Amino acid sequence: IHTSQGLRDRRVRLSIEIARKFFDLQDMLGFDKASNTLEWLFNKSKKAIKELASTKPISSAKSFSNSSSECEEVVSEINEEKSLMAISEEKKLKKAQKEAVSVCDLQAKKESRE
Template structure:
């Protein structure tokens, strides 16, 4: 795929933590393909993405760096999940359930 930064591979490597969150979301949404989940995320992030496009510094060739604070709802999920997934073999329903409550509510609201 050709981008402003040059040719890019379509494949993306995710850290274990991000992959786990991504696939948990995909399961909650009931999607069978990663591209559907990414499309859902991009559509529901459209406003924030548009706001980012206004923050570009033209003198920096369109590049910019941001240090955004964590979204409050995701910070809450992260804090409620502390200790989960430290030992994947010992994962239990508690870890999945606590991480998915808020995300499920957000998914339902955005699909309505």
């Protein structure tokens, strides 16, 4: 970003909720840099960004608040999917644990009969 003081990096502060969602997404994607996660988000949002750009002027601060709420919805949906996947994995783990206990019980009963 070019500023009156020359070329500068531009940093963004995120609310705690958005930061959690963002870094959860980054972990899900397996990226180690925030810029990779943002690039992924931009690539996935190209169509929506083009639609927004064709209907609203960029200089409007209001348009950014609308697009950020849309992003929050997308990340929220991703978190819901992650949650459902975690529940599914938890069920699989519990089932495997029960099966392991059953096998151990059978072996113990068999050994006690011998």
